[in-house]
Structures are given as C-alpha cells and as structure tokens.
Amino acid sequence: MRFSKKTVLVTGGAGGIGSDCVKKFAAEGAKVAIVDRSGDIARALAAEINAAGGTARAFVCDVTDNAQVEACVADVKAAFGGVDILVNVAGGSAREHRAFFYEQDVEIFRKNIEVNLFAAFYFARSCAPLMIEKGWGRIINIASIIGFNGHVKHAEYSAAKGGIIAITKSMAKEVGRYGITANTVCPGIIPTSNSNGGKGHGDLSHTNYLAMTPAPCDIANAVLYLASEEARFVTGMDLIVDGGRRLATRGTES
Numbered sequence: 001m002r003f004s005k006k007t008v009l010v011t012g013g014a015g016g017i018g019s020d021c022v023k024k025f026a027a028e029g030a031k032v033a034i035v036d037r038s039g040d041i042a043r044a045l046a047a048e049i050n051a052a053g054g055t056a057r058a059f060v061c062d063v064t065d066n067a068q069v070e071a072c073v074a075d076v077k078a079a080f081g082g083v084d085i086l087v088n089v090a091g092g093s094a095r096e097h098r099a100f101f102y103e104q105d106v107e108i109f110r111k112n113i114e115v116n117l118f119a120a121f122y123f124a125r126s127c128a129p130l131m132i133e134k135g136w137g138r139i140i141n142i143a144s145i146i147g148f149n150g151h152v153k154h155a156e157y158s159a160a161k162g163g164i165i166a167i168t169k170s171m172a173k174e175v176g177r178y179g180i181t182a183n184t185v186c187p188g189i190i191p192t193s194n195s196n197g198g199k200g201h202g203d204l205s206h207t208n209y210l211a212m213t214p215a216p217c218d219i220a221n222a223v224l225y226l227a228s229e230e231a232r233f234v235t236g237m238d239l240i241v242d243g244g245r246r247l248a249t250r251g252t253e254s
C-alpha cells in the first residue's frame with residue numbers, strides 16, 4: 001500500500017493506459033480522481049473501485065479548456081483535500097486525420113497539440129501550488145518514443161510529445177526545491193483503442209525487441225514507480241517503456 005496517504009489525479013483516466021493507472025493506484029491505497037471527458041466510463045470505473053473497497057471519484061472535464069481544468073482541480077481539492085500525484089495521460093495521435101506535415105490541416109495540428117501538450121501544462125500549473133503547499137509532489141507526464149524519434153504522418157503528435165519531454169525538464173528544475181519531482185513515461189506501442197490494437201509493431205523478429213505483447217499495465221507499473229518513494233531522487237527523466245523498440249528501429253519506423 002505505497003499510496004495510502006496520497007491523492008492521485010489521472011487525466012484520461014477512463015482510457016486504456018489511464019484506467020490501468022487508476023486501478024493500480026487505488027489497489028495501493030490512493031484516493032483517485034478519474035478525470036476524463038467520457039463521464040459514463042469514468043463513473044463506472046469509480047463505482048467498480050469503490051465497490052471493491054477503494055476510493056475513487058469521476059470528474060468530467062475537457063482537458064483542453066483551461067477554465068474547466070481549473071474548476072476540476074478545485075473540485076478534486078474540495079473532495080480529497082489536494083493533489084499529491086498528477087498523472088497526465090489524456091491525449092493520443094490524430095488517428096482519423098493522419099497526413100504528411102505538408103498536407104496536414106492546421107486546425108488538426110493545433111487541436112492535437114492542445115490535447116497532448118497544453119492540457120498537461122494546464123493541469124501541472126493548477127496542481128503545482130497544491131504540491132508546493134505540502135512540500136511534496138509528483139508530476140508524471142505520458143509522452144511517447146515518437147517525441148524523440150518523430151514518425152511519418154505524426155508531425156503534430158511528435159511535436160506535442162517532444163514538447164512534453166522538454167517542458168517536464170523545465171518543471172523538474174522549477175519545483176525540485178519544494179520536494180516535487182517531474183518525469184515522463186515514454187511508451188512504445190501499447191494495445192489500446194488509441195493504438196490500433198497495437199497492430200503497428202511490424203516485423204521486428206530480426207531484432208532484439210522483446211518477444212512479448214505489451215499491455216497498459218507495463219506503463220502503469222512505470223508510472224507507479226515514479227510516483228513512489230523509491231523514485232524520490234529521480235527527476236527530469238524520461239522512462240522509456242517500449243520493449244527495446246527504440247533500439248531496434250530503422251528506416252521510417254518510430
């Protein structure tokens with residue numbers, strides 16, 4: 001029960017990776033705020049956790065709207081007394097609108113940056129003062145190996161995730177003196193609704209890529225480590241969880 005005295009806010013908490021983080025934090029004693037625009041799924045997940053003896057509550061919010069984010073963080077503070085651990089998971093690639101950068105629609109580009117980068121900034125700026133007040137905190141941002149490598153027809157997503165990787169280091173430098181760490185977890189392809197069921201792996205059998213199917217729990221385990229006391233001296237870092245994909249890639253693969 002590593003998190004029995006902690007409140008965790010997980011954005012995108014109703015999604016594939018987010019819901020696994022929510023369940024694992026709840027199982028280890030945390031009070032969990034499930035933040036998502038999918039209210040029905042978030043409420044059902046909260047009910048499931050509460051029925052099993054945990055503590056969770058759904059908060060419906062469009063994470064790209066700063067006014068909603070500020071109201072949401074205030075609601076979480078009123079319900080649970082603060083936010084100790086912030087996990088920015090909401091986001092994803094512009095799945096239905098993939099295009100070469102020189103053909104991409106400007107509005108699609110802007111919206112994708114908003115959900116993947118601005119939203120994490122909005123939540124971090126609203127939650128950091130609560131952590132500073134307590135002299136302890138964790139900011140964990142979900143990036144992607146595409147934020148390092150780029151990827152064909154993913155210009156907006158690579159820009160946003162590269163931005164998350166960079167802003168997390170600035171956050172770490174600014175809040176370290178208050179006992180707050182800021183890190184990213186950078187997944188490879190994890191089977192969720194957002195990743196085409198993980199079918200994008202291609203043939204990597206000639207490489208040393210780990211011969212196993214990854215799952216959202218592989219990302220959640222990394223998130224819980226960074227949130228834990230075991231990681232108290234780890235900040236400004238990028239924890240790549242990709243089974244070796246980044247080492248194995250060549251050509252245009254991410």
Ligand SMILES: NC(=O)c1ccc[n+]([C@@H]2O[C@H](COP(=O)([O-])OP(=O)(O)OC[C@H]3O[C@@H](n4cnc5c(N)ncnc54)[C@H](O)[C@@H]3O)[C@@H](O)[C@H]2O)c1
Binds near residue numbers: 092194
């Ligand atoms: N699945 C992968 O292969 C993979 C790889 C690298 C990085 N990631 C990152 O992991 C994170 C989670 O991905 P996932 O695969 O679990 O996706 P998912 O689609 O299963 O979950 C995303 C969640 O975010 C929520 N969301 C999206 N836009 C929102 C908004 N404007 N306001 C509120 N909620 C919103 C959705 O409702 C959903 O519940 C994303 O940031 C994604 O970029 C995923």
